Amino acid sequence: MNFDLSDEQNVVSDLAKQIFEGHAPVERVKHVERAGDGFDRELWHELANANLLGLCLPEDVGGSGFGLVELCMLLEQQGRRVAPVPVWATLALGALPIAEFGTPAQRTEWLPGVCAGNVVLSAALNERGADDALRPTVTALRSEHGWHLQGVKPTVPSAQFAARVLVPARQDDGRIGVFLVNPADAGVQVQPVKATNHQPHAHLVIDTVVSADDRLGGESGDGEEQLHFMLERALVGLCALQLGVCSAAIEQTAAYTSGRAQFGKPLSTFQAVGHQAADAFILTEPMRVTMLQAAWRLVHGLPSRQEVLIAKYWASEAGQKVVHLCQHLHGGMGSDIDYPIHRYFLWGVQNETTLGAGSTQLARLGELIAREGR
Amino acid sequence: MNFDLSDEQNVVSDLAKQIFEGHAPVERVKHVERAGDGFDRELWHELANANLLGLCLPEDVGGSGFGLVELCMLLEQQGRRVAPVPVWATLALGALPIAEFGTPAQRTEWLPGVCAGNVVLSAALNERGADDALRPTVTALRSEHGWHLQGVKPTVPSAQFAARVLVPARQDDGRIGVFLVNPADAGVQVQPVKATNHQPHAHLVIDTVVSADDRLGGESGDGEEQLHFMLERALVGLCALQLGVCSAAIEQTAAYTSGRAQFGKPLSTFQAVGHQAADAFILTEPMRVTMLQAAWRLVHGLPSRQEVLIAKYWASEAGQKVVHLCQHLHGGMGSDIDYPIHRYFLWGVQNETTLGAGSTQLARLGELIAREGR
Amino acid sequence: MDIGDSPEEAAFRAEARAWLEANAQRRDPAKRHKQASTDVEQDVHARACQEWQRVLYDGGWAGLTWPKRFGGRGGTPWQAAIFAEEQNKFDVAVGAFAVAHGMVAPTLMMHGTDDQRGHLDAMLRGDDIWCQLFSEPEAGSDLANIGTRAVLDGDEWVINGQKVWTSGAQHSVYAILLARTDPDAPKHAGITYFILDMRSPGIEVRPLRQITGVAHFNEVFLTDVRIPVANVVGDVNGGWKIAHTTLSNERALIGGGNTAWSMQELIAMARHFGRTNDPIVRQGIAKAHSRAAVLQYMGYRMRTSISRGEMPGVVASTMKLFYARHWAATTALALSIQGADGVLWGDSALDDGLWQQTFCGQYAVRLGGGTDEIQGNVIGERALGLPREPALDRDLPWRETRGSGR
Amino acid sequence: MDIGDSPEEAAFRAEARAWLEANAQRRDPAKRHKQASTDVEQDVHARACQEWQRVLYDGGWAGLTWPKRFGGRGGTPWQAAIFAEEQNKFDVAVGAFAVAHGMVAPTLMMHGTDDQRGHLDAMLRGDDIWCQLFSEPEAGSDLANIGTRAVLDGDEWVINGQKVWTSGAQHSVYAILLARTDPDAPKHAGITYFILDMRSPGIEVRPLRQITGVAHFNEVFLTDVRIPVANVVGDVNGGWKIAHTTLSNERALIGGGNTAWSMQELIAMARHFGRTNDPIVRQGIAKAHSRAAVLQYMGYRMRTSISRGEMPGVVASTMKLFYARHWAATTALALSIQGADGVLWGDSALDDGLWQQTFCGQYAVRLGGGTDEIQGNVIGERALGLPREPALDRDLPWRETRGSGR
Numbered sequence A, B: 001m002n003f004d005l006s007d008e009q010n011v012v013s014d015l016a017k018q019i020f021e022g023h024a025p026v027e028r029v030k031h032v033e034r035a036g037d038g039f040d041r042e043l044w045h046e047l048a049n050a051n052l053l054g055l056c057l058p059e060d061v062g063g064s065g066f067g068l069v070e071l072c073m074l075l076e077q078q079g080r081r082v083a084p085v086p087v088w089a090t091l092a093l094g095a096l097p098i099a100e101f102g103t104p105a106q107r108t109e110w111l112p113g114v115c116a117g118n119v120v121l122s123a124a125l126n127e128r129g130a131d132d133a134l135r136p137t138v139t140a141l142r143s144e145h146g147w148h149l150q151g152v153k154p155t156v157p158s159a160q161f162a163a164r165v166l167v168p169a170r171q172d173d174g175r176i177g178v179f180l181v182n183p184a185d186a187g188v189q190v191q192p193v194k195a196t197n198h199q200p201h202a203h204l205v206i207d208t209v210v211s212a213d214d215r216l217g218g219e220s221g222d223g224e225e226q227l228h229f230m231l232e233r234a235l236v237g238l239c240a241l242q243l244g245v246c247s248a249a250i251e252q253t254a255a256y257t258s259g260r261a262q263f264g265k266p267l268s269t270f271q272a273v274g275h276q277a278a279d280a281f282i283l284t285e286p287m288r289v290t291m292l293q294a295a296w297r298l299v300h301g302l303p304s305r306q307e308v309l310i311a312k313y314w315a316s317e318a319g320q321k322v323v324h325l326c327q328h329l330h331g332g333m334g335s336d337i338d339y340p341i342h343r344y345f346l347w348g349v350q351n352e353t354t355l356g357a358g359s360t361q362l363a364r365l366g367e368l369i370a371r372e373g374r
Numbered sequence C, D: 001m002d003i004g005d006s007p008e009e010a011a012f013r014a015e016a017r018a019w020l021e022a023n024a025q026r027r028d029p030a031k032r033h034k035q036a037s038t039d040v041e042q043d044v045h046a047r048a049c050q051e052w053q054r055v056l057y058d059g060g061w062a063g064l065t066w067p068k069r070f071g072g073r074g075g076t077p078w079q080a081a082i083f084a085e086e087q088n089k090f091d092v093a094v095g096a097f098a099v100a101h102g103m104v105a106p107t108l109m110m111h112g113t114d115d116q117r118g119h120l121d122a123m124l125r126g127d128d129i130w131c132q133l134f135s136e137p138e139a140g141s142d143l144a145n146i147g148t149r150a151v152l153d154g155d156e157w158v159i160n161g162q163k164v165w166t167s168g169a170q171h172s173v174y175a176i177l178l179a180r181t182d183p184d185a186p187k188h189a190g191i192t193y194f195i196l197d198m199r200s201p202g203i204e205v206r207p208l209r210q211i212t213g214v215a216h217f218n219e220v221f222l223t224d225v226r227i228p229v230a231n232v233v234g235d236v237n238g239g240w241k242i243a244h245t246t247l248s249n250e251r252a253l254i255g256g257g258n259t260a261w262s263m264q265e266l267i268a269m270a271r272h273f274g275r276t277n278d279p280i281v282r283q284g285i286a287k288a289h290s291r292a293a294v295l296q297y298m299g300y301r302m303r304t305s306i307s308r309g310e311m312p313g314v315v316a317s318t319m320k321l322f323y324a325r326h327w328a329a330t331t332a333l334a335l336s337i338q339g340a341d342g343v344l345w346g347d348s349a350l351d352d353g354l355w356q357q358t359f360c361g362q363y364a365v366r367l368g369g370g371t372d373e374i375q376g377n378v379i380g381e382r383a384l385g386l387p388r389e390p391a392l393d394r395d396l397p398w399r400e401t402r403g404s405g406r
Helices: A007-023 A026-035 A041-049 A068-081 A087-101 A104-116 A223-259 A271-299 A305-329 A341-353 A358-372 B007-023 B026-035 B041-049 B068-081 B087-101 B104-116 B223-259 B271-299 B305-329 B341-353 B358-372 C007-023 C039-059 C077-087 C098-111 C119-125 C239-255 C263-272 C279-307 C313-337 C339-343 C350-360 C362-367 C372-383 C398-405 D007-023 D039-059 D077-087 D098-111 D119-125 D239-255 D263-272 D279-307 D313-337 D339-343 D350-360 D362-367 D372-383 D398-405
Strands: A121-123 A139-143 A146-157 A164-171 A176-181 A188-193 A201-210 B121-123 B139-143 B146-157 B164-171 B176-181 B188-193 B201-210 C130-133 C149-153 C156-167 C174-180 C191-197 C203-208 C217-228 D130-133 D149-153 D156-167 D174-180 D191-197 D203-208 D217-228
Touching: A007 A041, A007 A068, A068 A087, A068 A223, A068 A271, A087 A104, A087 A121, A087 A146, A087 A164, A087 A176, A087 A223, A121 A146, A146 A164, A146 A176, A146 C339, A164 A201, A164 A223, A176 A201, A176 A223, A223 A271, A223 A305, A223 A341, A271 A305, A271 B271, A271 C372, A271 D279, A271 D313, A271 D372, A305 A341, A305 A358, A305 C362, A305 D279, A341 C313, A341 C339, A358 D263, A358 D279, B007 B041, B007 B068, B068 B087, B068 B223, B068 B271, B087 B104, B087 B121, B087 B146, B087 B164, B087 B176, B087 B223, B121 B146, B146 B164, B146 B176, B146 D339, B164 B201, B164 B223, B176 B201, B176 B223, B223 B271, B223 B305, B223 B341, B271 B305, B271 C279, B271 C313, B271 C372, B271 D372, B305 B341, B305 B358, B305 C279, B305 D362, B341 D313, B341 D339, B358 C263, B358 C279, C007 C039, C007 C077, C039 C119, C077 C279, C098 C119, C098 C130, C098 C174, C098 C239, C130 C156, C149 C174, C156 C174, C156 C191, C156 C203, C174 C239, C191 C217, C191 C239, C263 C279, C263 C313, C279 C313, C279 D279, C313 C339, C313 C350, C313 C362, C313 C372, C350 C362, D007 D039, D007 D077, D039 D119, D077 D279, D098 D119, D098 D130, D098 D174, D098 D239, D130 D156, D149 D174, D156 D174, D156 D191, D156 D203, D174 D239, D191 D217, D191 D239, D263 D279, D263 D313, D279 D313, D313 D339, D313 D350, D313 D362, D313 D372, D350 D362
Parallel strands: A121 A164, A139 A164, B121 B164, B139 B164, C130 C174, D130 D174
Antiparallel strands: A139 A146, A146 A201, A164 A176, A188 A201, B139 B146, B146 B201, B164 B176, B188 B201, C149 C156, C156 C217, C174 C191, C203 C217, D149 D156, D156 D217, D174 D191, D203 D217
16 A cells, blocks of 8 residues: 555656646736636647647557546646646547547547647537436437437537537437537537636537447447446546645735735734634545545446545535635735636636536435445 | 613512522532432522512412513523522413413412422423423323323422422323323332433323312313413523523623633733623523513413413524533533532533423424415 | 514604605515626616615605704604615615715714815705725725825825725715825824815726626726815824724724515525425525525614614624525525526526525625624624734834735 | 555565464454453553564564664564554554653664663563653643652762653663763753663652543652662763654654544444434534544555654644644544443443543543643644744853743
8 A cells, every 4th residue: 555656656747747837827817817718728738749639548549558546637737727728628538538438530539639739629518407427317318310309508618619529318219328429510519608717618509410330438338337437437527636736825825925015024823724724624634545545446447436526525624714814914916817716716617617616526426325224 | 662670670680690699509519419408498488588489470369460471580590500490380381381271279279389489390291301381291091080190290390399290291182281290190100210410300101090179270270271381481481491591501600711811911802702601691681682582472471382482492402502512611610529610511501401402492493484485 | 671662763754654655666575686796787776876866855755864953854764764674675776875874974973074064965966976995905804994095285186096896986986985194103004084076187997897797896006096175084193993884884884784585586486496295495594594685673672772873893794694504595595496407607507597596695795894704803893892812913003014914 | 656565565564464363363443442441451461562572582573673682573664664554463462661662772772882782672572561751740731740759979970859640650670760960961951861771769650540431651769769870871961862762763753653443433423323324423523534534644654754763843844733633533423423421430331431531531542641731832833833932041051040940
């Protein structure tokens, strides 16, 4: 048993850190936020050039053959800079499932492009109302030319840039299928929406026919299993992002409160301030260990349903507390959007809620425990 | 509208304060706890001599004709000294319902004795399991000689000293009846139990026949209404006790932390300490205003169901937080039973849980709100 | 103790309500307006406030508790509270006069010269909006650390410095201003309180865009701005005490405000998202309801002590803290009721992003009138009698502390 | 990163388990023993700990990570962790040697003379129980403020003073003791670290009865107690640094402890009271489960850093705080599951009042090894690099600070 990162993992993490620090300084992030469409393509290509977009993809499609744990390190580093690039959507939501379940044609069509930085992917996991990703409401009727998909998928990340969006749907035979939908199809309306973290998202209104070849894994793919796989990676990826957001926010808060003096001494030497910063630190530790544990178990194929829920519970519950504490300790600077800390707050709140806030994860976990009696 | 106490109310409050401070100093409380049966009869007689036990009872039975608000002031002062006397049980649980609903015979049999300090009363409101006082599980079968009561009532306060215990029961005709049960009856087993606040309590195992004259209000008394009345007074009385417990605990904590120095200055000048004390203070304010509001509305016959639940929610939730904070700020002294603060902790926890902790009150309130749409 | 309307109070309430019915539209309690966001919206809002204030004035309802000699109605704090409760049920714009009526007016009545009190009438008529130039980048919680300098030149003071977190500076005709007039005195003893005409040359107002998307606050840069000596309120170097009058009124104002939402809104939202039977949501609504009740009762208590003529220091701090916590918890609850839709923003979100805006707005509420930490100190010292934390810079000449203050 | 047993670890686990199966009884995970309450129960418990320690010793399992030259097994921290996990599944008494093994031994190994290290064997065999005489009524969080005096008289030190919060003093043969040897030095620089034979004349042990009903702690009064100079650990006046070694081991000990309850117990209790379908209870159990998972993983992390040879300062403080919060929240949950029965106490309550006892015991957990506030300072300074709060008494001669220290 060894909780340290391996040498290779440290190299990945350092490389990612270097790229994000070099190419996503605050001024750049601000610039993309104000002037662009919320997607920093320059940074995206830097990541591709450093082979980081293929990090968790198999070598046969141009990747480096690492896995989810290493992807989490990349996401953590992205979170630290709140950098506007669709890493989570493309890799966790799109590429990992295709690499795992895709037909040879699907893999070769999409994954090399991902590694090269030419293809953005995403998945549509949110559901209106009860928001249970495991019960998709889009319907898929088998038709002459493939599958007729109908329904609405809210708040799909980066849908407006995605070459394909993975859409889970309920088939007419009662099974679940995951379909590779092209948002540019005439039958797909892409309605861009604003989101809390100011990153690009869109609602998809789907009424289109996709070819049978665009069912993930082909005719025999087990949609139920694929959907579980997707949701678990999506959740753990969010946890990693959130960890990065929170740890950087705390570091910035420690620096800010140590640099600002009131009543003749640094703010952070007021115990009420210092202890709130310490509380925030204490809260990131559970986020870190539960995320690593869940990622590691998933990679090793161990039972992980509880561990994933636990990780997302902490990412949501502790994560929102951390960003609140940091925002609060920044005083007026927290509200001023010329100062960077507010972005960490907004990302933290977004990550908290996405795919279910803390209480949702607890309710699911409570059910599992009651059932499994663990 | 006027939230100040009236002159008369101030007199009552001052008198009660004087008696409890004079006759329940820490050493006396400790003595009764160690040497006696947990009932300070000397103090009880002092209260009677000062006419405080008849405070909230009508003048025709020897009382002073005040009401619930003034009883709450008495209970608050008792709570401040955590004094071992059955004020809540005798007055809130026993005497008020008899004064309101009792037949003339019941009133003259019991209430003058209460005023004089010769009679202790109580009521059995706790229920095993789900603990819903409004759904009594004791059964009452009409028999030749009155009513045959059968069932168990857990944790009845001061049952071992009570001349009569008011026992709500489900009658064979489906109605609720409240019965004046004599714990000394052969058919009543009084099983003394230890409780968190170290005050006398007993389980009652009832299998006895009480005369028809011992049904509260006689044959026509509306047991449902009586039970609601009893529960509401019981809850508000607990809130007043809890307020006293908490405010005194905070004062003692402020004094302790201001008197104890570490690192060359008083503990309370460490912001982490001072702010925890301030937090405790902030939490007592909701307890005070919601208790007063509920008591006042009850006295004036206004709709009060929500207000009573709100008051008990704060007494439970804020109350336990306050006693935890005070206990914590006392450091090691909190755990040492030679030092008085632990009694406030234990009473605070007991009051929190009795007749339903915060989450129970919230669940009931949530139901009311959803139903009444307020 | 008597927690209902007395007959006189009931009569006053009826009178107020009747007048309001005749002069304004009732508000739908389940609906709420978003905070004015754009510059245009903010201008519209300020003008609407001025118009409504004029209607109040003409109707004899302005300055409800102000003495008649200052043009007010000479009413009691209880009447003001009742009027506010009733007015809150109508669709009228208020807020732009919070500084003028809530903070400047009590200060001028207590400390102003007769000439200075001449401003009171224009405030009451809705003509002049005022703002407050107190905080600076280096003087937030430690307000006495302000560095904006005022130097006497003939019969004018010359002001140089930067202020921040100023609400409504762009609509204001006048401001109250704190500036340092004696840097060699200890920090509390070298501050003077001025009235500043915002139309003076040398004033630059720059909006601060906030996380909520609104620019409610401004930075204000003062360069060689001249103020006549007649505009000093109280004594030169005696401004700190006067600022205290202003600030304790601010605290009471924030804590005593009506809650920004009704329980109906939350219940309606839960119904909209099909979550009224979710026990966790229900618990959240019950908690919010319990907090709202506490605020209402605390408000009664505060008004009772005001009507006894007491300055409600501790009660105001307690309410302010409680109010801020209520705001934070209730807006978080609202977002959680929205589930996945809670992450939407602006016009993509429910009610045009009103709830997200209010949620983010919690930080302005927590800061205004003193941070949570400052309130904690106030309560510890005044309510519990805790000794003060030793301050290192209290008695030193301000100039000498300046190094460590940056 | 590799979060499963390696083959070597798995082999070691199997070996440990086999030995335990042969030498002890398995424990029922849904049942738990109450803390020893009466004097008799405490004596029985101490004796049982001694006996089990002897079994470990004879079986070659004592001092798992101690170097072989001190009589230990020379194992790795990982082996110790695995052994502790396995041992925790058996019904054996441990705890009485926490001070000796967890705190005294590492200190003596690092700082003791050869003679002093001679004590190690008797600890390992289960012969000698040790206690710690550090805290005093006026020196709790501010431990360096101790006033117990040690004055040199020939080749003996003469000790006078009062210690408090001493666990197991009544069963101890030896103690570690901090006393002031130079009152004119600043407070950290005049303290010496001693080994005290508890059978010396002049020692009076008075039990402190606690809120839990147990007298786990004692006051210890020292009157003209004599200690040979050979019993000084490290240098005279150099005791503070050595105390640090002891204390950081204490912190790791408390935070790293196994949780006192299993989830099975809580689920069984919820079932017993018919509350497994209550969503609020379920949420509480799910939270408790999530906290337990975090503690387990943090434990792995701590052991990883120990096995790298690092002193896990920040991790230990974090775990200790987290552990204390988990304890408080989970025992409160247990009482709330019991509903009306939660207010019962002692033998009137479920499981003989075990849960009420554990609930009240949270305060001992929160204090031991430094208060929550001290951990907050540690984390702020070491994990976040925050500057230290200015201390007013740090460099003054201790004697001069004494007035304000009382």
